[in-house]
Amino acid sequence: MGFFLEVLIGGVMAGVLYSLVALGLVLIFKASGVFNFAQGAMVLFAALTLVRLMEKMPLPLALLATCVVMLILAYLIERLVLRPLVNQAGITLFMATLGITFFIEGFGQILWGSDIYKLDLGIPKQPLIILEKVFDGGVLVSSEDLFATVVAGALVIVLAIFFQKTRIGRALRAVADDHQAAQSVGIPLNQIWLIVWTVAGIVALVAGIIWGSRLGVQFSLSLIALKALPVVILGGFTSVPGAILGGLIIGVGEKMSEVYLGPHIGGGIENWFAYTLALLFLLVRPEGLFGEKHIDRV
Amino acid sequence: MFYREVGQFKSTYAADQVIFPIRQDRYFVWAVMAFAFLGVPLLASQYLFSAILIPFLILSLAALGLNLLVGYCGQISLGTGGFMAVGAYTAYNLALRIPELNPLVAFVLAGGVTTLVGILFGIPSLRIKGFYLAVATLAAQFFLDWVFSRVRWFTNYTPSGSINAPQITFFDFTFDTPLKKYLLCLGFVTVFALLARNLVRGRLGRSWMAIRDMDVAAEIIGIRPLYAKLSAFAVSSFFIGVAGSLWAFVHLGSWEPLAFDVNRSFSLLFMVIIGGLGSILGSFLGAAFITLLPLFLNQLPAWLGIPMSTALISHLEVMIFGALIVFFLIVEPQGLARLWRIAKEKLRLWPFPY
Numbered sequence: 001m002g003f004f005l006e007v008l009i010g011g012v013m014a015g016v017l018y019s020l021v022a023l024g025l026v027l028i029f030k031a032s033g034v035f036n037f038a039q040g041a042m043v044l045f046a047a048l049t050l051v052r053l054m055e056k057m058p059l060p061l062a063l064l065a066t067c068v069v070m071l072i073l074a075y076l077i078e079r080l081v082l083r084p085l086v087n088q089a090g091i092t093l094f095m096a097t098l099g100i101t102f103f104i105e106g107f108g109q110i111l112w113g114s115d116i117y118k119l120d121l122g123i124p125k126q127p128l129i130i131l132e133k134v135f136d137g138g139v140l141v142s143s144e145d146l147f148a149t150v151v152a153g154a155l156v157i158v159l160a161i162f163f164q165k166t167r168i169g170r171a172l173r174a175v176a177d178d179h180q181a182a183q184s185v186g187i188p189l190n191q192i193w194l195i196v197w198t199v200a201g202i203v204a205l206v207a208g209i210i211w212g213s214r215l216g217v218q219f220s221l222s223l224i225a226l227k228a229l230p231v232v233i234l235g236g237f238t239s240v241p242g243a244i245l246g247g248l249i250i251g252v253g254e255k256m257s258e259v260y261l262g263p264h265i266g267g268g269i270e271n272w273f274a275y276t277l278a279l280l281f282l283l284v285r286p287e288g289l290f291g292e293k294h295i296d297r298v
Numbered sequence: 299m300f301y302r303e304v305g306q307f308k309s310t311y312a313a314d315q316v317i318f319p320i321r322q323d324r325y326f327v328w329a330v331m332a333f334a335f336l337g338v339p340l341l342a343s344q345y346l347f348s349a350i351l352i353p354f355l356i357l358s359l360a361a362l363g364l365n366l367l368v369g370y371c372g373q374i375s376l377g378t379g380g381f382m383a384v385g386a387y388t389a390y391n392l393a394l395r396i397p398e399l400n401p402l403v404a405f406v407l408a409g410g411v412t413t414l415v416g417i418l419f420g421i422p423s424l425r426i427k428g429f430y431l432a433v434a435t436l437a438a439q440f441f442l443d444w445v446f447s448r449v450r451w452f453t454n455y456t457p458s459g460s461i462n463a464p465q466i467t468f469f470d471f472t473f474d475t476p477l478k479k480y481l482l483c484l485g486f487v488t489v490f491a492l493l494a495r496n497l498v499r500g501r502l503g504r505s506w507m508a509i510r511d512m513d514v515a516a517e518i519i520g521i522r523p524l525y526a527k528l529s530a531f532a533v534s535s536f537f538i539g540v541a542g543s544l545w546a547f548v549h550l551g552s553w554e555p556l557a558f559d560v561n562r563s564f565s566l567l568f569m570v571i572i573g574g575l576g577s578i579l580g581s582f583l584g585a586a587f588i589t590l591l592p593l594f595l596n597q598l599p600a601w602l603g604i605p606m607s608t609a610l611i612s613h614l615e616v617m618i619f620g621a622l623i624v625f626f627l628i629v630e631p632q633g634l635a636r637l638w639r640i641a642k643e644k645l646r647l648w649p650f651p652y
Contacts, residue, residue: 088627088631283425
């Protein structure tokens with residue numbers, strides 16, 4: 001039982017990290033209808049920028065500078081890619097974000113170098129042992145993961161408040177519901193997109209910090225976008241709670257399958273397990289957990 | 299005045315149903331075919347065959363298959379690489395385990411097996427649409443990747459997981475030189491392009507397009523989505539399976555599961571989008587563009603005489619590639635085939651003002 005709990009907790013924490021990346025995807029999809037494949041590349045770019053800036057300046061300054069860089073990136077994407085492509089089909093925009101992915105990956109590595117960098121923000125690394133009284137030997141929890149979970153949770157709460165309570169958040173939701181209607185009541189679409197891409201960039205920075213301090217800042221960070229995709233379709237493209245819950249389900253499912261199913265059918269199944277899980281789920285609920293139900297009329 | 303259909307009367311039903319109804323198109327296609335079959339073998343070098351023409355032809359075939367699914371039926375698929383792998387490994391295992399089987403027959407059978415796999419992974423398309431489907435097809439990609447790298451039977455228990463394809467012989471004729479391989483691929487591509495062209499203007503293709511344009515409306519006028527969607531998956535997978543077996547046997551020779559990873563799927567989707575969704579010609583233009591671009595970018599620093607480290611070149615290549623993709627999408631979101639159509643439209647009057 002103790003072991004089961006350990007796997008479960010490990011899964012939940014991995015899931016929170018997936019949710020962090022998925023969150024960026026959902027934000028952008030909600031506000032602009034763009035399925036942003038470049039989120040993973042943005043995670044890599046943000047983490048690389050932070051790591052290299054930290055060599056030259058203290059941490060708070062570097063964080064601030066990275067946020068500014070992400071803002072500039074968001075501005076450039078909005079101005080150079082999204083604005084000319086407005087009103088194009090979703091698949092075209094998706095392809096454009098694939099192009100952005102390539103561009104950012106190449107550009108980031110030219111600008112900041114392509115080695116593996118160690119990111120150390122002084123996050124405690126000692127594993128904790130909890131529930132020693134209940135189970136024999138207790139349950140092992142990585143404090144790094146715990147920290148990540150707390151950060152992710154805080155971020156979600158902040159975003160939820162931002163979306164529900166602030167003026168900009170309400171404008172964002174209006175744009176998400178209907179571009180044209182939002183524009184006709186005087187919401188500036190271009191500014192909204194800029195804000196949303198900046199927020200997504202900052203979410204990418206947080207994800208980059210946490211993933212980067214676990215794995216080191218390296219090219220493979222870019223690939224976690226592929227991990228976040230099943231999370232998003234499981235939770236529903238348009239739902240922030242969906243991204244969180246989807247991440248948890250995928251995280252737990254992945255760890256459970258690796259531990260309990262993996263040995264029977266050969267290892268390495270975590271690459272496709274999440275996708276298959278999401279796929280089976282979609283067969284029952286085609287819009288994901290919390291996605292908006294789409295009704296077609298002829 | 300060069301592309302006028304004025305004066306071309308159709309007086310028989312056969313004339314009304316020809317593949318290219320306009321005479322200029324017909325001449326043009328014949329000229330291209332003659333050049334590909336006769337001109338290119340005389341002119342091209344060994345390098346041109348094996349580095350550019352053969353990959354271009356095989357990828358065109360795969361892009362053509364994908365275009366039938368994405369461009370004509372509107373079902374986005376990101377599992378193309380996986381389906382190519384199915385074709386490659388099926389052909390390999392057929393050739394290995396039934397030695398008397400002709401490899402060319404094995405290619406077609408590999409296409410058949412890929413069809414079955416494609417139908418299986420096409421079933422979710424009956425429930426889910428759009429991006430949900432795109433991500434769902436990634437499940438096929440990752441699952442197939444995993445199967446071919448983990449299940450040792452498929453790779454005949456080779457320790458490294460990489461396999462060598464046997465030579466392709468047709469009775470006593472061995473396809474060993476690049477020229478012969480090129481002609482083999484060209485033959486396949488010609489037959490399949492003809493097949494695709496006829497499929498999309500027939501009943502099946504029309505039902506695909508109806509589903510693409512609006513599936514609910516199509517269902518109401520009596521098109522069965524189950525039949526239309528799964529047949530699109532089936533036909534498309536058949537094309538892709540054959541392309542996969544050719545890619546493995548003719549182009550690569552020896553390969554690892556990595557040869558068919560998710561990047562292959564993305565690059566094929568790029569070809570289809572940049573070439574033009576729902577256009578046979580577009581598949582070829584897109585394949586040519588995506589095949590040539592990296593080669594061109596690779597050579598560019600050397601031509602310009604700027605010394606650069608290889609790491610910088612490869613990063614720069616990726617960066618320019620991405621930027622060009624975005625650029626092309628902005629300039630012509632409907633693909634290169636649309637530019638071709640515009641050019642033909644202009645040629646109706648040009649050089650006269652009206």
